[in-house]
Amino acid sequence: MKAICFYFQIHQPFRLKHYRFFDIGNDHYYYDDFADDDIITRIAQRSYLPANEMLLDMIKQNGKKFKVAFSISGTALEQLEQYVPEFIDSMKELAATGCVEFLSETYAHSLSSLYDPDEFVAQVKAHDAKIFQLFGQKPKVFRNTELIYDDDVASMVYAMGFKAAITADAKHVLGWRSPNFLYSSASAPKLKLLLKNGKLSDDISFRFSNPEWASYPLTADKYINWINELPQEEQLINLFMNYDAFGELQPRESGIFEFMKALPRFAAEHDIQFWTPSEVVSKFKPVAELAVPYPMSWTDEARDTSAWLGNTLQQEAVHKLYSIGERVRLCTDRRIKQDWNYLQASDHFFYMSTKHNDDGSVHSHYSPYDSPYTAFTNYMNVLSDFMTRVEEQYPTSIDNEELNSLLLTIRNQEQEIERLHREVEMMRNNIVQDTTGDFPIDEPEPAPVQKEKPEPEPEKKPAPKKKAPAKKPAAKKAPAKKAEPKKPAAKKTPAKK
Amino acid sequence: MFGWEFPPHILGGLGTASYGLTKGMWENGDMDITFVIPKPWGDEPKDFAKIIGANSTPVAWRDVNWDYVQSRIGDVMDPQLYFNLRDHIYGDFNYMSTNDLGCIEFSGRYPENLLEEINNYSIVAGVIARTVDCDVIHSHDWLTYPAGIHAKQVTGKPLVIHVHATDFDRSRGNVNPTVFSIEKDGMNNADHIITVSNLTRRTVIEKYGISPDKVTTVHNAVEPLNEELLNLEAPPGKTSKVITFLGRITMQKGPEYFVEAAAQVLHKVNNAQFVMAGSGDMMDKMIRLAAKRDIADRFHFTGFLKGKQVYEMLAASDVYIMPSVSEPFGISPLEAMQMGVPSIISKQSGCAEILDNVIKIDYWDTNAMADAIYSIIKYPAMFNELREQGLAEVNQITWDKAGAKVINIYRNLINR
Numbered sequence: 001m002k003a004i005c006f007y008f009q010i011h012q013p014f015r016l017k018h019y020r021f022f023d024i025g026n027d028h029y030y031y032d033d034f035a036d037d038d039i040i041t042r043i044a045q046r047s048y049l050p051a052n053e054m055l056l057d058m059i060k061q062n063g064k065k066f067k068v069a070f071s072i073s074g075t076a077l078e079q080l081e082q083y084v085p086e087f088i089d090s091m092k093e094l095a096a097t098g099c100v101e102f103l104s105e106t107y108a109h110s111l112s113s114l115y116d117p118d119e120f121v122a123q124v125k126a127h128d129a130k131i132f133q134l135f136g137q138k139p140k141v142f143r144n145t146e147l148i149y150d151d152d153v154a155s156m157v158y159a160m161g162f163k164a165a166i167t168a169d170a171k172h173v174l175g176w177r178s179p180n181f182l183y184s185s186a187s188a189p190k191l192k193l194l195l196k197n198g199k200l201s202d203d204i205s206f207r208f209s210n211p212e213w214a215s216y217p218l219t220a221d222k223y224i225n226w227i228n229e230l231p232q233e234e235q236l237i238n239l240f241m242n243y244d245a246f247g248e249l250q251p252r253e254s255g256i257f258e259f260m261k262a263l264p265r266f267a268a269e270h271d272i273q274f275w276t277p278s279e280v281v282s283k284f285k286p287v288a289e290l291a292v293p294y295p296m297s298w299t300d301e302a303r304d305t306s307a308w309l310g311n312t313l314q315q316e317a318v319h320k321l322y323s324i325g326e327r328v329r330l331c332t333d334r335r336i337k338q339d340w341n342y343l344q345a346s347d348h349f350f351y352m353s354t355k356h357n358d359d360g361s362v363h364s365h366y367s368p369y370d371s372p373y374t375a376f377t378n379y380m381n382v383l384s385d386f387m388t389r390v391e392e393q394y395p396t397s398i399d400n401e402e403l404n405s406l407l408l409t410i411r412n413q414e415q416e417i418e419r420l421h422r423e424v425e426m427m428r429n430n431i432v433q434d435t436t437g438d439f440p441i442d443e444p445e446p447a448p449v450q451k452e453k454p455e456p457e458p459e460k461k462p463a464p465k466k467k468a469p470a471k472k473p474a475a476k477k478a479p480a481k482k483a484e485p486k487k488p489a490a491k492k493t494p495a496k497k
Numbered sequence: 498m499f500g501w502e503f504p505p506h507i508l509g510g511l512g513t514a515s516y517g518l519t520k521g522m523w524e525n526g527d528m529d530i531t532f533v534i535p536k537p538w539g540d541e542p543k544d545f546a547k548i549i550g551a552n553s554t555p556v557a558w559r560d561v562n563w564d565y566v567q568s569r570i571g572d573v574m575d576p577q578l579y580f581n582l583r584d585h586i587y588g589d590f591n592y593m594s595t596n597d598l599g600c601i602e603f604s605g606r607y608p609e610n611l612l613e614e615i616n617n618y619s620i621v622a623g624v625i626a627r628t629v630d631c632d633v634i635h636s637h638d639w640l641t642y643p644a645g646i647h648a649k650q651v652t653g654k655p656l657v658i659h660v661h662a663t664d665f666d667r668s669r670g671n672v673n674p675t676v677f678s679i680e681k682d683g684m685n686n687a688d689h690i691i692t693v694s695n696l697t698r699r700t701v702i703e704k705y706g707i708s709p710d711k712v713t714t715v716h717n718a719v720e721p722l723n724e725e726l727l728n729l730e731a732p733p734g735k736t737s738k739v740i741t742f743l744g745r746i747t748m749q750k751g752p753e754y755f756v757e758a759a760a761q762v763l764h765k766v767n768n769a770q771f772v773m774a775g776s777g778d779m780m781d782k783m784i785r786l787a788a789k790r791d792i793a794d795r796f797h798f799t800g801f802l803k804g805k806q807v808y809e810m811l812a813a814s815d816v817y818i819m820p821s822v823s824e825p826f827g828i829s830p831l832e833a834m835q836m837g838v839p840s841i842i843s844k845q846s847g848c849a850e851i852l853d854n855v856i857k858i859d860y861w862d863t864n865a866m867a868d869a870i871y872s873i874i875k876y877p878a879m880f881n882e883l884r885e886q887g888l889a890e891v892n893q894i895t896w897d898k899a900g901a902k903v904i905n906i907y908r909n910l911i912n913r
Contacts, residue, residue: 020864021765021871312885316878354854354886373856376879377872384875 002227002235003275003283004267005194007069007143007166008243010048011109012040012076013345015368019378024385030339035368037083040076044084047247052090054246054257059099062264067099067276070243071143071166074107074127075345077134088134095135101276102131104139104162110344111308113144113153114295115322118329120156123341141166141277145346147196147240147298148305151187151291158188164281166240169195170296170303180234182284186291192281193290196240196298200226205245209254217255220262228270236284240298300355308349313376318349320383324390326400330407331393339386351375498532499622499634499641499648501605503541503548508606509745510828511661514693514717515637518659518903519546521718521896525904531629533644535618536605539572549629550574551621555583555599556590569598578628585627590620611640612675619643626651633657633907639664639676642683655688655910657903662693662825663700669748669822681705688910691715691903693826694847715903716851718896719831726805727836729812737768737795738874741814741838743807743829744821746777751820751843751860756783758818760790761867762874769795769874774810776801811836815880816873820860821846830855834891839883841869851894854886 017032058066070091072080080087094100106112106123107130113120128139142162144153149167157165169179179195203223207213215222227237242249250256264274275283299307309315321343328340351367352375369375394403498519502512515532522528523545530546537550553570566576583599595601601617608614622644626634636645636658649656664676684690684705690712692698698714701707740762742755752773759771773783773796780798787796802810811817817833817840824846831848833840834855842849843860856873858865872879 020868021875022761312878312882316876354882371857373869373872373879373883376876377868380872380876380879381868 002230002237002270002272003280004227004272005069005236005238005275005277005280006067007071007103007238007240007277009071009143009241010076010243011073011347012036012043012079013109013347014075014079014342015039016348016378016382019381019385021381021384024381025388028335028339028385028389030382030385031342032368036079040079040083043244043248044080044087046252047244048080048084048087049090050252050257051243051246052087052094054260055100056090056094056097058261058264059094059097062268064097064099065268065274066264067101067274067279069101069103069141069276071103071105072131073105073109074123074130075109075342077130092135095137099276101141101278102135102137102139103141103143103166103277104128104131105143106145106344108341108344109145109346110341111145111148111305111318111346111349112322112325112344113148113156114305114309115318116325117156119322119325119344121160122329123344124160126341140164141194141281146307148295149193149292149297150295151185151293153295154185154188154191154193154292158185158191162191164192164194164277166194166238166277167196167292168296168298168303169198172303173290173292173296177288178234179238180230180236181287182236182280183288183290184286186289189289192286194236194238194277194280197238198298200237201239201241204239204256204259205241205249208245208250208256208259218259220259220266223259224263224266224270224272227267227272236280306355307353308346311352311354311372313352313354313372314349317352317376317379317383320380320387324387327390327394327396327403330400330403331390333393336386336389336393339389343383343386348375348379352379498530498546498637499618499644500532500534500637501640503532503534503537505540506538506605510826511638513720513828514661514826516542517718517720517896518899520720521898521900522903523900524897525900528904531625531631533622533625533641534605535603535614537573548573549578549625550603551618552600552603552605553579553598554621554624555579555595556586556588556593556601556620556624557595557599558583558586559597559599561598566598582624582628585624587623587627593617593620615640615643615679619647622647623651632911635659635903636683636687637661639680639683642679642686646683646686649686655913656686657689657691657906657910658683658687660684660690660692660697660701660825663697663704665700665704666697666823666825667749687711689713689906691906693717695850696823696845696847697825713902713906715899715906716847716894717826717828717831718894718899719828719835719891720896721892722808722832722835726808729808729836731813735813737770738766738815739770739772739813740816740818740870740874741772741774741810741833742818742820743774743802743810743833744819746773746775746780746783748779749822749824750777751822752777752779752783753786754820754860754863754866755818756786756790756792756796757863758820758866758870759787759796760792761863762870763792763795766871766874769870771796772799772810772814773797774799774802774807807832808836811838814838816841816870818866818870819843819846820858820866822860824848831891831894834887837884837888839873839880839887841866841873852890854883854890856883 015032015035016030019030055068104124105127107127108123110123112123132138140162141164142157143166147166147168179197183193185191185193203218208218210216246256295305296303297305309318328336351369352372354372367375500515502508504512504516507513519530519532523530531549532546533549533551535551537548541548550573553574563576566579593601603614626648631654634645634648634654634656636642638661642658645656645658663680664672684707690701690707692701692712692714694716695714698712701712702709742752744750746752762769784798787793811833817830817838819827819830819842821827821843822845826847830840830842841856841858844857845860849857856869858869
């Protein structure tokens with residue numbers, strides 16, 4: 001018995017518009033909506049929608065024996081919701097069959113796992129919340145951006161409660177070992193690893209319609225035979241690919257859809273099943289631990305992170321971006337949060353790749369820029385503007401720790417004031433209702449304080465403007481004593497900016 | 498080979514390219530090169546090519562003895578060669594103004610009577626062709642095409658002409674009919690045409706109506722710089738970023754686009770200075786334009802720079818720009834890259850065909866030019882990446898590779 005585990009990736013970034021250095025500080029909208037709309041609509045019409053239809057057919061015809069998994073980035077979901085809402089509906093329909101598993105990933109398809117652990121956790125949570133909101137599933141298996149994985153990522157992923165992670169079959173990690181087994185992580189032994197079968201996956205997604213390929217034309221019969229002829233003990237075949245392989249990379253007229261539809265029939269003849277990653281994890285036992293000290297991915301011949309971080313341009317851009325991560329997380333402005341997400345998409349760094357060889361030509365194929373240098377210039381201009389906006393929120397002259405404690409104090413005080421306010425209200429009510437004379441001591445006590453307060457109050461007023469209305473009632477009334485000494489300290493510093 | 502300029506006394510890029518190519522071919526071995534120039538100064542490098550001066554080649558018989566010749570032209574030519582040449586005078590040119598040695602005087606520059614000088618050069622070429630035995634004749638640029646044709650008629654050997662520029666590049670389309678006819682005549686008579694870029698190759702095919710199979714592109718290259726130049730450093734106390742334009746300030750080089758881009762950048766950035774190095778007929782206009790754009794305080798004109806000054810200027814620069822409207826090749830960005838200066842070049846330059854680690858823009862797109870300048874002076878990663886990758890790239894562009902291609906063309910011609 002063998003099992004095929006299909007997983008499809010859907011991702012689209014928010015592309016940046018042509019953003020000149022004159023726009024820095026003047027224009028805070030960064031995106032090329034026209035291009036995004038155009039591209040996602042085209043791909044959805046040619047690939048995503050017909051492919052969904054195909055999967056739905058296959059699931060219905062095969063009595064729910066055909067199963068697949070999806071990983072859809074948050075930014076792609078946002079675009080699909082906006083431009084191709086029918087796709088979301090079609091996806092919900094697929095989800096309802098119970099044969100589709102949704103995987104977890106970072107919301108923005110970002111590189112945060114390598115640079116900013118806090119951001120990484122936040123993004124994974126945001127993504128899973130989005131998946132739950134749309135499809136009612138809580139992802140249990142994690143898949144990082146472009147299958148980037150190393151031991152540190154494993155530890156973080158395990159700590160977040162995932163059972164398994166999906167990654168690539170980098171030769172320099174696997175060596176003689178086959179990807180057709182379930183492995184576990186060396187740094188978090190309870191975290192299982194599913195490795196992509198690169199050869200068989202790429203046969204479908206890259207080589208299927210290539211007439212120069214020795215095995216052209218590929219038929220379902222032939223393909224299943226290859227799988228069947230694998231050694232007996234190699235039971236798990238992980239086929240991971242971009243979803244646009246169906247209809248976009250391999251055009252409809254190449255017969256890719258018919259090929260897929262024929263797979264389950266031939267698979268059944270050889271007792272080959274289709275499982276989701278979760279099923280794989282529960283039914284197989286890991287055969288060995290994999291140690292991955294350096295990050296690997298599924299991109300380029302080297303299967304490393306050089307596609308995004310290979311040159312100094314990319315490194316500079318990524319470092320600059322994540323240098324403000326902590327600061328951005330302190331912000332509450334929704335637009336800043338949104339831009340922060342969109343700017344993290346790994347695609348922006350992919351466009352800056354200067355690999356001029358065959359391997360790198362795919363970079364320029366996907367890139368909206370005519371050269372990596374233009375990509376860098378545009379991105380850095382946008383990032384400069386973004387950083388000034390963050391700076392306007394909280395000046396860099398205060399370090400993060402100080403700012404954090406100040407924000408905490410303000411927040412605590414707000415709560416404290418709120419609480420005291422309520423207490424005062426309550427007491428006032430009590431006084432009004434008090435006809436028995438049971439609370440005679442209460443009254444004289446607030447009285448003197450009440451007299452003292454109104455005098456210093458007007459002086460303080462001009463500095464703190466935001467919080468003033470909330471504080472006034474508390475200050476007037478008696479029990480504000482506790483809050484009072486802290487207040488000037490807390491307010492003066494932010495007022496300096 | 499017939500050329501017009503040869504280092505160290507050069508007036509433009511032609512001399513540098515002729516020298517580099519000759520040396521590159523010599524490095525490939527088994528080459529015996531004679532290089533004819535109008536007026537040698539005696540300090541030309543002679544280790545890889547024999548230099549013959551047109552102004553020391555007799556066209557009229559003079560009865561002079563060895564010692565006299567030695568004393569007159571011994572510094573530029575072996576007297577024996579003079580007598581050999583004298584034995585091959587093929588006509589009576591006494592009606593021309595010749596000197597005491599029977600030679601015609603040449604300025605070796607680009608004088609008013611350039612056409613006359615070209616014609617004289619061609620007369621001299623007849624004598625040399627009869628004296629020096631050769632397999633291939635190679636003419637550099639239109640000034641020497643008539644000489645090449647003459648030599649071909651005398652010897653029957655194949656003629657290769659090397660197009661370093663056409664009049665379409667020099668004049669932005671307003672072609673001088675005399676020059677055009679000399680160029681066209683040269684191309685028609687040539688057995689093979691070498692162009693310095695695909696851009697020039699297209700001009701030759703389309704504007705001069707030459708059959709494409711007769712035209713081959715051999716891109717120019719650069720000589721490695723010596724230690725002294727490489728170790729030049731920016732002047733101490735330099736606080737602002739320097740953006741440099743280096744070249745003749747003429748229509749062909751697109752100086753006005755540089756000024757416009759500078760105006761954009763300077764209105765946004767404080768610590769930047771723009772330098773326009775060179776001279777030319779549009780200089781005054783550019784000074785007025787800079788003043789009009791209100792950037793004259795940070796826009797400087799240096800006048801013509803020569804020799805080491807050029808490299809000192811580059812060493813002090815952070816960005817080099819060549820916004821040429823039409824540039825057959827354009828060697829100077831390669832020199833800037835050798836000095837580790839990030840370069841911005843127009844897509845209309847021939848060198849854009851072989852360079853990857855530069856910023857390429859359309860010459861008229863001053864917005865893109867300003868964006869690129871801003872990016873390089875503002876983002877250190879951009880500067881460093883262009884600097885290091887550019888250095889690595891330019892060091893691979895060597896003359897011996899270009900020389901090998903030319904030798905290959907010769908072989909095909911001889912074996913035809």
